[in-house]
Amino acid sequence: MNATLDLLRTRRSVPPPRLDGPGPSPTELDTLLTLAARVPDHGKLAPWRFLVLEGEARTRIGATIAQTYAADHPEADAARLDLESKRLAHAPVVVAVVSRAGPHTKIPEWEQVLSAGAVCMNLVVAANAAGYATAWLTEWFAYDRRVLEALGLSPAEKLAGFIHIGHPQEVPSDRPRPDLADIVTRI
Numbered sequence: 001m002n003a004t005l006d007l008l009r010t011r012r013s014v015p016p017p018r019l020d021g022p023g024p025s026p027t028e029l030d031t032l033l034t035l036a037a038r039v040p041d042h043g044k045l046a047p048w049r050f051l052v053l054e055g056e057a058r059t060r061i062g063a064t065i066a067q068t069y070a071a072d073h074p075e076a077d078a079a080r081l082d083l084e085s086k087r088l089a090h091a092p093v094v095v096a097v098v099s100r101a102g103p104h105t106k107i108p109e110w111e112q113v114l115s116a117g118a119v120c121m122n123l124v125v126a127a128n129a130a131g132y133a134t135a136w137l138t139e140w141f142a143y144d145r146r147v148l149e150a151l152g153l154s155p156a157e158k159l160a161g162f163i164h165i166g167h168p169q170e171v172p173s174d175r176p177r178p179d180l181a182d183i184v185t186r187i
């Protein structure tokens, strides 16, 4: 089996608390983002963009996440607010993939959304091929307009995923995968 197929066969997500530094260098991250952006894109609209969260930016946005959580959950204790404030602070680099899908005369919005998903997966595969491990997560704050505004998203933009990138403390064993017989129909 070649290296690409082997990667696709064995890759596992690693939870952010188990992703350590160092993360990709700026040059290496530029390469990963360049590769991530090489996806099928009907109409060549590039209906997605990247936000790179490193260093202090991760805790700054984390403070907004915790404040937003506290505003909605006044009963939240210190441990919960600490957890919320560290949502983006575990892996050394977190890339937010932003979908810019919208109404278009020729290209269905659905296809633009799918292209953003392809960007996320390309970034996951590229980062793992470069020796990192990743987690593609959203969580509640990916759908909270107050947090998205703090990240600089316009009202028309959506968060396709936070891709946490780092070095794995350990790689989890595989999880159950769908049985082909349940998902394949030959017609």
Ligand SMILES: Cc1cc2nc3c(=O)[nH]c(=O)nc-3n(C[C@H](O)[C@H](O)[C@H](O)COP(=O)(O)O)c2cc1C
Residues within 6 Å of the ligand: 011, 012, 013, 014, 135, 136, 137, 138, 139, 140, 160, 161
């Ligand atoms: C768009 C998207 C959002 C996700 N958001 C979350 C999330 O918020 N929390 C979570 O525990 N898993 C989330 N997941 C699932 C994780 O990526 C999960 O750990 C992963 O599917 C594990 O499978 P893998 O090892 O094959 O990557 C999300 C997956 C996708 C595709």
